[in-house]
Amino acid sequence: MRKIVKLAATAAIALGLGTGAALSADPLKVGFIYVGPVGDHGWSYQHDQGRKAIEAKFGDKVETTYIESVPEGADAERAIERLARSGHELIFTTSFGYMNATLKVAKKFPKVKFEHATGYKRAKNVSTYGSRFYQGRYVLGQIAAKVSKVGTAGYIGSFPIPEVVRGMNSFMLGAQSVNPDFKIKTIWVNSWYNPGAEADAAKALIDQGVDVMLQHTDSPAPLQVAQARGIVGFGQASDMIKFAPEAQLTAIVDKWDNYYVDRVQAVMDGSWKSQDTWGGMDTDMVHMAAFTNLDDEIAAEAQKTIDAITAGTFKPFTGPITKQDGSVYLKDGEVAEDGSLLSMNFFIKGVDDKLPN
Amino acid sequence: MSALEPMLLTIITASTPLLLAAIGELVCERSGVLNLGVEGMMIVGAVAAFGTAYTTGSPLLGIVAGMLAAVALSLLFGFLTLRLMCNQVATGLALTILGLGLSGMIGESFVGEPGVKLSQISIPMLSDLPLVGKVLFGQDVLVYASFAIVGLTSYVLFRSRWGLILRAVGDNHTSAHALGYSVLRVRYLAVMFGGACSGLAGAYLSLAYTPQWTEGMSAGRGWIALALVVFASWRPGRVLIGAYLFGAVSILQFHAQASGVTLPSQLMSSLPYLVTIVVLVIISQNRQLTKTNSPACLGKPFSPDR
Structure with missing residues (x-):
């Protein structure tokens, strides 16, 4: 029975692609990978609030995409790669278990910038961030x-x-x-x-x-x-x-809003650098x-x-x-x-x- | 004694959705149709029930809506597998995926909204009895319905002509067809019954168990119900035992953890599965009997034209 559940989960990501924002002249494409459904009213929901904050702030200068309910592991790599391949310049992978998948894809796409939540492994184009x-x-x-x-x-x-x-x-x-x-x-x-x-x-x-x-x-x-x-x-x-x-x-x-908006701004300004952020009450992340x-x-x-x-x-x-x-x-x-x-x-x-x- | 009553109440809450979904699937499988879409029908039932109760303020309407929505989904399954003879396993899996996605879409605007709770029916005098009062006479309508459905199902399946026909269709559809019974009609009805029960289970989740809507809130209960049917060797009584055993062990291990039993929590969490499987396997030890109980045509397509 477990195998069947897994099968269902794998197939589920194929259906889980959602897109937001309207098209305009060369908007910055920002992608998100969520571990749960956006309707969980918890972890993934709050990351999606951050995505919405980006849209509210930058309007048609950005285009955001998210893939929800992506299982941690091999499926994650495929999902992240799909975003990287389709022209996303900044990709947020929002669960600890995406760590190795993020690094693998980041190696293949050195020009794409990645932000991995709650992890500790970084690369030239992979930042990590977490909250206290x-x-x-x-x-x-x-x-x-x-x-x-x-x-x-x-x-x-x-x-x-x-x-x-x-x-x-x-x-x-x-x-x-x-x-x-x-x-x-x-x-x-x-x-x-x-x-x-x-x-x-x-x-x-x-x-x-x-x-x-x-x-x-x-x-x-x-x-x-x-x-x-x-x-x-x-x-x-x-x-x-x-x-x-x-x-x-x-x-x-x-509350990821401020951090997400800052990072998008950094990409737009060309000032984005790989870094580690562990924010707390001081940045309003908590x-x-x-x-x-x-x-x-x-x-x-x-x-x-x-x-x-x-x-x-x-x-x-x-x-x-x-x-x-x-x-x-x-x-x-x-x-x-x-x-x-x-x-x-x-x-x-x-x-x-x-x-x- | 006073600690026992709340514990029993919690066990009933945990077991009811499993029991409802499993008894529906049992009837479906007895007619020879394997519907792996229980989880999908359950979650669609949950969102339909929540949405209707939330907008109308009536949990009873919610229950009806949950049932209807799940029946609609089961009809889709019936059309694909019975009429178009699609593979039942693949179609069932697809139904679960469809249900999970569809419910998320329908329920988007309900996330974060508190729901309407299905109220308990208190039978005056009786529900004030010590210990058993609230447990036996202070439940909500779906709990009583679950027992009524198990009783009725058991009676109809094994004591009535309808049950005989249904089992005949599930055991040997060619013979049942030769005797002049409409195999497809019987199966459609069984599939719809399965859908209705899954819908009730879903309604129970979003109206009584945790009155809220969150995506994926069924959290695998449909799969547990499916497994229960097999381990209970397609007997309603055993499904009842299995569902309650599962619920009871789940709750008891929580109580054990809270009172400081320091077994690894991973082991504790797997206990409901282990205990239920072991007990049901022991009950079903008689292989011959299990074989006779298992519907021989389970999962096989049937075309009346051949």
Whole structure:
């Protein structure tokens, strides 16, 4: 049966080509590869918002194309190559798993410029970019520890990869800064996107007594369950206030708009260079949705943290931080280097869950 | 005791869409037609149900629309495979791809909009009973419908003349034809029944399970339903057991994870599949019986002119 599912997925990309923008005199062609459907209201949806921002800014000076639901792996290479072959000068590949495919195609098309999201391998014509979502998670931790009466939050994880582990640790650091004994109950759903399973996981967590919900998966389902069961939670990837008008406290919004517009501008100016960008609150790549259903005092505290992170005067991963096994991660006052954040594969003290090897 | 009730409620929610889709496919396959398009019909049902409920404000109309949309898709499948005798496997796969794409297109403007939730029917007095009250008497209409459909299907398939004809068509279409039964008509009806059930499953997803529309929200449930039919050796009762087993293990492993059981989460996530397959294989141990249950003409095209 798995083979059949794969077959279907492969055939699906053949149908998934969408085009935007009208033709005009030699517009700059910009291409996008999405890992999910643009209608996921999460990861791919937010990248598509970035694409729309480009169109809004440059009008008929650009022509954008996207291919959605492209599986990571061999199919990705074909999809990227198709964009490169059809005259796209700038191509955004928006998932970690496209890394090697992007580099391979980039080698074949040295004049085309590539932007790979969340990766770490670059080339002369391949830039990488990512977002410090963990900064937002720290703020969520602070808020959660203040609003939770039982001192336990439910945390739905997708996969135990550094990105998710880092977010979980950052959340705990924020929570521990308020309540050193704060706990989380964790469920891994082994999927980025399965609304039903995410909802089931949320229900299981609430049945076990948590009173704050957060998730590192893509659908609004967990927040919707939180609303239905009368607890509070946070939006993920996009502002989900419509799904939980009484439950959402804030949301971490992935905002690629500024970065995408800048990069298109750079290509137009001829100033595009291969670089690595890991943006955070300072570039608005990590954008916090308006505080709702929250005491003014708690909101003001959270805003203070956001301001400090934005100004660069505070970094969530600042020592002393002890690992789960009791060994020292950061000494007092020591700030984590990006390298150790990017490869984070351990929990900090206070997280009860075990990382699968 | 108090922890058990919400757990049971969650298990019912997780199992119902699988049960609905699987029972429809069972009837379809019993008539000799293999429709691999369950996932596609389900998702089109989901978007039609959501869109209708969202615009009219009536979840019941939504359910009807979801059913009709999926039946329309199943008729397309029927026309291609029964009338034009296209390959059923290829057509079914194409139907899934079509359904996933089509639903994304139809649903574009519904993304990010909160939906209308199908309300629970509370039977006064009974639903206030401790423990079993809400579980047995406080469900929504689709949950009751799923049980009614399984019961009726089981009765009609094995206790009625219609069922006999349907199974005859699925087991030996040439003989059924020789006896004067219209093989194609029976199959069209079975395919439509499959479509209607998939549509109900889809409606359940977007109106009751997670009242929202997001692309690809069926997340492979159609494929699980298809697998259930085979592992349940085409018996309605076993489909019921399989669907609920799958739902129960899915929920129980979440509870185990949340209460700190530290097995690898990958293993936990695969448990529903493993347990369901193992149990259904054990039930279906009798090979002879499985063979008699499996429709002999499954997937074979039939032309009345030959």
